[in-house]
Amino acid sequence: MNYNTKIRYDVVGNRNKYFIFSLALTFAGILSLIIMQLNLGVDFKAGSNMDISMGKPVTKQEVTEVLAEAGYPDLSPTVGGANNDRVSVRFTDVLEQEETSKVNQALKAKFGDDISAEVNVVSPDIARELGIKTIWAILIASLGIMIYVMIRFEWRFALAANISILYDSFVVVALFSIFRLEVDLPFIAAVLTTLGYSINDKIVIFDRIRENMRFAQLKSESQLSELVNASIWQTMARNLYTVLTVVIVTVCIFLLGSPSIKLFSLALLIGLISGAYSTIFIASPLWFLLKRKEKKKPKQAAAPSTP
Amino acid sequence: MFGKRILAFLAVVIVTFGVIVGTSPWLLQGVKLGLDLKGGFEVLYQAKPFEGGSEVTPESLSETAKGLLKRIDDKGLVEPEITPEGKDRIRVKLPGVDSEDDEIIKLLSQPINLTFRAPDGTIKLNGTDFVENGAGLAFDELNRPIVTLKLKSAEKFGKVTTELVGQPMSIYLDETLISSPMVNQPINSDSAIIEMGNASVEEARDLRDKINMGSLPLRLEMLYTNSVGAKLGMESLKDTVTAGIIGSVIVLAFMIAIFRIPGLVASITIITYAWLLVLVQNLMNATLTLPGIAAFVLGVGMAVDANIITAERIKEEIRSGKSMLSSLKSGSKNSFRTIMDANITSIIAAAVLYFIGDGAIKGFALTMIFSILVSIATNIFFARFLMTLLVRSNRFMKPSFYGVKESEIREL
16 A cells, blocks of 8 residues: 555554543543533523613713622623613622612712612523524534435444534533633534534545545555555645634634633634544544444455446 | 736736725625624513413513514524513514614514404404414415414314304404405314405515514513613724734735645635625625624635645645646546535535524524635635636746645656
């Protein structure tokens, strides 16, 4: 077998290290989710919403300062109304009566007595449902992907790809749980992006394996492993360049973008890197394992195609 | 002295960039920003039970909120934010809407109660008897538009129509009579139709939408409307977009450095891709939100990837000792298959997300589908066209133009 590429590292031979690492990470993620769950942000938690009619124009800055003094930093009030005299504040927890009056007092002290506020408990139902829907959507989407890959490639590719993309999506969730990072609505988009990137990445390498299989005369397991390794190394330049380019853009957004989307770009970053990693170290060796089983069966003589 | 093909290449690139630069200001102004980026308009509703309908409970409130969400989703690409609050409040925030007169607000703020009444005026069926969002548009044998309805219970409809055999059954929206069809025989099915006589398709569609409006579990009354500021605001959007542009410029420089000629072509097509995607999003009236930005980043990544796959393939072919032109041909052919497989898989995933998800998921999926289609047009076909012009000009025949060292080339 002569692949015109140098195999610089035997990925398939060292597969167990990566399987163990990824299994450990998955397991840690599951444990973390069971024990600590996710650190849900304001979108997914019941909280209070305070609608305040100010009686005069105010700025977001002023209101934020007053709230911080009253002991509620990091809130992001929205100012609206016909002439910026209505404020709406979402509190991350359900406010008690005395807390409400405390905020009221603080606002009155600053903006005068012409203030009326209405407080309502916000139900996170819809957001939570969106979260649950996302999980379903990802599962069903991965089924759709499986069917297509089965038709275009073979079921082993489909299975290996599917395990890897679900793993990638889970890694983002797991790391956010382990490091107690806050999960909000944009986080869902980051997980979906991971899914999209991860599929794209798997298909490229599987396409190469499929192409090499066409010309291969495989007689032994070691040849199969060599073929997978060669496919990995033939596409390695492209794998690295591609992940590098998306990482460059995401890191720029992470470093230079607004603080409010830092977590979102971090989630993206985790997903992209995990996607690139799992293509090489999980999906390809997984396919090798599945294929090896087939190789072990005694091959029947191929029937002559022309009578 | 330039060759004809180089001139053609330059002409195409100059015209493309001219169009891009010329239309960009207008294009960027046309981008509708989402709630999180720009704010919008909010309406606070108080939910009340319909006459004879279900009580206001956390469940029915949540159902109503979901009904609203679905309806706005069906309207198009606006990503609303809908939250049930307190005991009987629903807050709806709409991006890109700035006054009460907006069509969507009008549609939302006129919750319409559909009733079927006996000739003596007693209400036999009300909004809660119909399947939510179950009204549809059809045509009768004379090709006149009719509105079809789905009932929750065929039995109940059968009972009501049995009672009214030989009498007209009046269909009202609020207090407006729409039609009074004669009940000729008991109808034991769960579907009913409203005949509209010689109404236009437009009117029928309007009625269908209104009925779907009215088949919410609860009646909504507007408490107040209000324009809201953005959570992130323009400043942070500017920062983010600037960051994205800086990142993209680094990526394009990197592409040119590594892949030379194919890299240059990739830069041209990726810029064209970004411009075209914004144009398509604008034409579709989509609102740009954070998830949209995520899909955009992914799109750029996949667009770059398509170019990298092709460029790497061409390099491989050159290394194997083929001529430039046949390297380009076979490289393009081989990479085309890979890229299409990857893209079709992604489109399948995005389509599933679109049909299953709502709100933010829908928006993300739609941007992803557009971005893949636009990417195929620019990063495969346009890129191949430009590459062919350059290679056929016979001016870029050195392997170094493609990032290949002479020493790497093997004899055929």
